[in-house]
Amino acid sequence: xSAFFSAEGLAKRxxxxxxxxxxxxxxxxxxxxxxxxxxxxxxxxxxxxxTGKHKPDAGRVMFRGQDITGLEPRAIARLxxxxxxxxxxLFDDYSALENAMIATRPLRAVGFDTWRPAADARAxxxxxxxxxxxxxxxxxxxxxxxxxxxxxxxxLEIAVALAADPQMLFLDEPTAGLGAEGIDRLAGLVRKLKGxxxxxxxxxxxxxxxxxxxxxxxxxxxxxxxxxTPAELRADPWVRRSGMAA
Amino acid sequence: xxxxxxxxxxxxxxxxxxxxxxxxxPLWITKVGLYPYIAVEVMIWMMFALGYNLLLGYAGLxxxxxxAFFGIGAYAFGLAQLKLGAQLWGALxxxxxxxxxxxxxxxxxxSHRRGIYYALLTIAFGQVFWFVSIxxxxxxxxxxxxxxxxxxxxxxxxxxxxxxxxxxxxYLVLVALVVVVMLxxxxxxxxxxxxxxxxxxxxxxxxxxxxxxxxxxxSAFVISCAVTGLxxxxxxxxxxxxxxxxxxxxxSGFVVMMVLVGGGLVSFWGPLVxxxxxxxxxxxxxxYTETWLLWFGLVFMxxxxxxxxxxxxxxxxxxxxxxxxxx
Numbered sequence: 001x002s003a004f005f006s007a008e009g010l011a012k013r014x015x016x017x018x019x020x021x022x023x024x025x026x027x028x029x030x031x032x033x034x035x036x037x038x039x040x041x042x043x044x045x046x047x048x049x050x051t052g053k054h055k056p057d058a059g060r061v062m063f064r065g066q067d068i069t070g071l072e073p074r075a076i077a078r079l080x081x082x083x084x085x086x087x088x089x090l091f092d093d094y095s096a097l098e099n100a101m102i103a104t105r106p107l108r109a110v111g112f113d114t115w116r117p118a119a120d121a122r123a124x125x126x127x128x129x130x131x132x133x134x135x136x137x138x139x140x141x142x143x144x145x146x147x148x149x150x151x152x153x154x155x156l157e158i159a160v161a162l163a164a165d166p167q168m169l170f171l172d173e174p175t176a177g178l179g180a181e182g183i184d185r186l187a188g189l190v191r192k193l194k195g196x197x198x199x200x201x202x203x204x205x206x207x208x209x210x211x212x213x214x215x216x217x218x219x220x221x222x223x224x225x226x227x228x229t230p231a232e233l234r235a236d237p238w239v240r241r242s243g244m245a246a
Numbered sequence: 247x248x249x250x251x252x253x254x255x256x257x258x259x260x261x262x263x264x265x266x267x268x269x270x271x272p273l274w275i276t277k278v279g280l281y282p283y284i285a286v287e288v289m290i291w292m293m294f295a296l297g298y299n300l301l302l303g304y305a306g307l308x309x310x311x312x313x314a315f316f317g318i319g320a321y322a323f324g325l326a327q328l329k330l331g332a333q334l335w336g337a338l339x340x341x342x343x344x345x346x347x348x349x350x351x352x353x354x355x356x357s358h359r360r361g362i363y364y365a366l367l368t369i370a371f372g373q374v375f376w377f378v379s380i381x382x383x384x385x386x387x388x389x390x391x392x393x394x395x396x397x398x399x400x401x402x403x404x405x406x407x408x409x410x411x412x413x414x415x416x417y418l419v420l421v422a423l424v425v426v427v428m429l430x431x432x433x434x435x436x437x438x439x440x441x442x443x444x445x446x447x448x449x450x451x452x453x454x455x456x457x458x459x460x461x462x463x464x465s466a467f468v469i470s471c472a473v474t475g476l477x478x479x480x481x482x483x484x485x486x487x488x489x490x491x492x493x494x495x496x497x498s499g500f501v502v503m504m505v506l507v508g509g510g511l512v513s514f515w516g517p518l519v520x521x522x523x524x525x526x527x528x529x530x531x532x533x534y535t536e537t538w539l540l541w542f543g544l545v546f547m548x549x550x551x552x553x554x555x556x557x558x559x560x561x562x563x564x565x566x567x568x569x570x571x572x573x
Binding site: 051072073074077078082083085089090091092093094095096097098101102103105107108110111112113114115116117118119121124125141142160164 | 250437
């Protein structure tokens with residue numbers, strides 16, 4: 001059986017620095033897969049290679065039987081892969097609703113319509129509104145993204161990704177900067193989406209990930225040094241020695 | 247709280263005020279010490295500034311060579327008339343088409359850039375066109391430019407009007423300006439306009455949402471050039487000539503000043519205000535001193551330093567202060 005999403009032998013070099021070497025993993029449909037590792041382990045580079053921002057020097061990325069290695073971010077997005085950003089990356093002058101609306105498929109379909117008002121693009125607005133409801137921003141649809149609180153902005157990040165109706169969702173350090181309460185809220189959200197959307201989550205918060213992921217790959221020095229279910233990893237001597245399994 | 251997705255008013259007060267002011271201008275303009283032609287010129291520059299602001303204000307793309315497309319519109323209008331015998335509609339179409347073709351080519355070379363690199367490339371291309379206009383004597387008439395451009399009659403099929411008088415021209419340009427305003431007001435509130443604004447705020451995210459950001463930037467440049475070329479055509483019609491100065495770096499700079507002083511970054515209407523402000527300053531200050539541009543330049547610098555939102559921003563703040571209760 002071919003995997004829903006897989007990376008095979010990815011390598012990436014920046015100058016003389018080998019950031020990724022022979023990174024391989026595979027996801028089945030509906031799985032929540034974690035990628036974990038310390039800072040500088042190559043997690044974010046891995047993410048960029050998977051979502052099209054960087055082209056790998058070797059290896060390939062497969063999505064539903066299709067080779068998507070090195071495709072433009074736009075093309076990857078159109079195949080049904082959405083991502084959140086680690087750095088705050090919203091359209092700050094737009095309302096929460098409009099941020100989500102920009103990402104919807106119905107809006108993309110009428111993107112070169114210069115005549116009808118965007119405020120009449122019912123299908124796009126409804127889809128965006130539903131995504132905001134889902135992450136608990138239903139009452140803040142008209143608030144400018146730039147005026148939202150940190151936790152709300154993180155939630156909006158995810159709403160924007162959901163608004164695209166993805167088959168696969170990449171979350172890049174979703175807990176970064178969140179307090180305990182925000183992390184709980186996020187965990188609840190991921191649990192709610194689990195099974196419906198295949199997710200790849202990059203994190204260094206071990207507890208968050210071990211509580212949610214079906215399987216986890218541990219990345220260190222640009223390589224996958226261990227993989228398995230959360231329970232297996234807790235027992236892995238390498239992982240224990242790295243001090244990541246808090 | 248504002249609407250989550252902004253919508254253009256059908257008849258915004260700013261449009262009604264603009265039309266009321268400009269439609270009655272021939273009746274009062276000489277009484278306030280001005281001359282009829284200035285209103286025509288103001289409207290032409292308003293159109294240019296609006297087209298330019300689609301790029302600067304809405305797409306966030308700084309073009310500092312846009313005068314070239316204004317000039318290309320003017321030259322194409324003249325050439326279509328002088329060399330091909332085109333009448334009004336044909337010459338206007340030629341002006342728009344030439345600016346669109348030139349704009350499409352330039353945009354194809356620069357749309358993968360943004361920021362300072364984008365700005366520098368637009369200056370370079372602008373200078374190329376300006377240089378061509380001076381050196382290609384056989385076509386452009388060199389430094390003299392194209393003289394003897396006529397004002398063909400306005401032919402609507404069922405009726406004809408002469409445009410010889412500035413008053414007749416005034417109303418033609420006013421109608422064209424209103425059409426441009428209404429089309430652009432729709433555009434900036436359309437899905438296209440909103441996605442363009444998203445590309446301005448965060449190009450990477452827009453790309454990760456599946457939008458072809460290059461195509462949005464390219465097409466915004468081309469649409470902007472179409473409006474600019476139309477304005478340039480009207481300029482040749484009004485001036486009855488086209489000359490290199492029109493497409494020089496100066497005129498590129500003037501439109502930037504109009505848009506920024508007027509407040510194009512925060513208001514759709516800012517460029518209209520800025521164009522009127524600039525040309526009135528030119529004539530009123532210019533009556534006292536040859537160095538009026540120095541004084542205007544100081545005003546421009548003060549605005550950029552202390553009130554980057556321009557006149558439209560001051561107006562908005564003032565209105566807010568007067569009505570503290572409203573949101």
